[in-house]
Amino acid sequence: MSEATRTRTHAPEVRQRAVEILQEGVGHRALAAELGIPQATARQWARAYAVGGADAVLNAGSHHHTYSYDVKLAVVKDRLENGLTVREAMIKHKIPSESSVKAWCRQYRESGESALVDKPRGRKPRVKKAE
Structure with missing residues (x-):
């Protein structure tokens, strides 16, 4: 690397x-x-x-934060519809990560509100075959 x-x-x-x-x-x-x-x-x-x-x-980066759909949507709406800057939205909603705010806005623009819903992570569970 x-x-x-x-x-x-x-x-x-x-x-x-x-x-x-x-x-x-x-x-x-x-x-x-x-x-x-x-x-x-x-x-x-x-x-x-x-x-x-x-x-x-x-302690930046030492904790992984997850945010609810409602918080993400509120941040995006404040940023895109109410004209808040990234910094203003971060401060208002207490989101310490600029990249999270930008990612949520990008996802919302590309796919709408449904893009902000958390998706399951990790390997999909194996389905047992019927014998």
Whole structure:
């Protein structure tokens, strides 16, 4: 796997320093410059911080959250019909993941409300053959 496609994890010290910088009200560009991290990462951390505070940055990705159909639909409607920005929708609904909001909006545009219903995951159960 190439260096460019590998997911990077950041040391707890880097995340802690990011929280300290974000507490000062610094924007994501200055955060990226200060820590030497990509602007996309800094923007993601700044949005997560706005939603969930220090814990959302320090523990990002350590917990898999699932959201109900109603929450997903409310986020999508606020974003697409009420004109909220991604950040505003994240904060209003306490969704720390920008990618989740964007994915739900994309799925809704492509397939409608039914695309937001959770589908069973994993291997399909084996059907026993009648003898």
